Amino acid sequence: MADIDAREEALRLEIVEYGRLLYTRGLAHGSAGNLSVRLSDGAILVTPTNSSLGFLTPPQISKVDPNGTHLSGDPPSKEAFFHLAVYEERPEAQAIVHLHSTHAVAVSCLCHEDTTNVLPPLTGYHVMRVGPLPLVPYFRPGDRKLAEAVRAHARDHRAMLLANHGPIVAGKTLSAAVQAYEELEETAKIFFLVGNRKASPLTCEEVGDLNRAFPS
Numbered sequence: 001m002a003d004i005d006a007r008e009e010a011l012r013l014e015i016v017e018y019g020r021l022l023y024t025r026g027l028a029h030g031s032a033g034n035l036s037v038r039l040s041d042g043a044i045l046v047t048p049t050n051s052s053l054g055f056l057t058p059p060q061i062s063k064v065d066p067n068g069t070h071l072s073g074d075p076p077s078k079e080a081f082f083h084l085a086v087y088e089e090r091p092e093a094q095a096i097v098h099l100h101s102t103h104a105v106a107v108s109c110l111c112h113e114d115t116t117n118v119l120p121p122l123t124g125y126h127v128m129r130v131g132p133l134p135l136v137p138y139f140r141p142g143d144r145k146l147a148e149a150v151r152a153h154a155r156d157h158r159a160m161l162l163a164n165h166g167p168i169v170a171g172k173t174l175s176a177a178v179q180a181y182e183e184l185e186e187t188a189k190i191f192f193l194v195g196n197r198k199a200s201p202l203t204c205e206e207v208g209d210l211n212r213a214f215p216s
């Protein structure tokens with residue numbers, strides 16, 4: 001029991017520290033974004049609703065059971081339900097990052113003919129850390145229909161892009177999810193820097209080779 005409590009305390013602190021890092025790096029602004037980690041009993045720790053990720057304290061972090069019932073801490077993120085849907089669909093996922101970072105959100109506001117993967121494989125690290133990025137149709141933040149739309153893509157994707165909203169990235173640890181999120185935002189930035197110039201994304205063979213060499 002003491003071990004479980006110590007682990008929960010360590011994870012609360014980790015959420016606080018990564019929240020501050022993402023805020024300091026300009027990836028989280030205002031009260032946008034939410035982070036979560038899964039506990040061994042299936043409950044999750046998630047950032048509180050309407051909070052700035054830059055100024056959290058460990059006791060404020062919300063604990064929510066697998067049905068979404070609030071157990072402790074401040075009232076949870078209104079997106080806790082899409083976090084729970086991703087955890088249900090991806091047993092390997094132990095942490096989730098959702099932010100409204102500028103370049104990724106800009107991609108989410110474009111018209112996409114093919115919504116199965118809305119960023120080209122411009123770099124090896126994008127393929128290795130993010131993978132195919134489907135566009136999830138728009139629903140208002142906090143809508144349970146958004147959680148169900150996320151669920152539909154979560155099993156086959158580490159990362160998803162919510163239309164007119166922002167990315168969700170799952171990882172085996174919070175550190176891995178944060179790194180993958182940063183890679184996604186940098187790829188979105190590169191995508192706009194390349195703009196209408198003729199780009200040479202990686203070929204299907206090169207993507208396949210990366211996926212074999214670095215399985216997710």
Ligand code: 13P
Pocket residue numbers: 031032033034047048049050051076077078079098099100141142
């Ligand atoms: P919360 O403040 O409820 O976490 O919502 C912020 C957000 O990013 C909505 O998508």
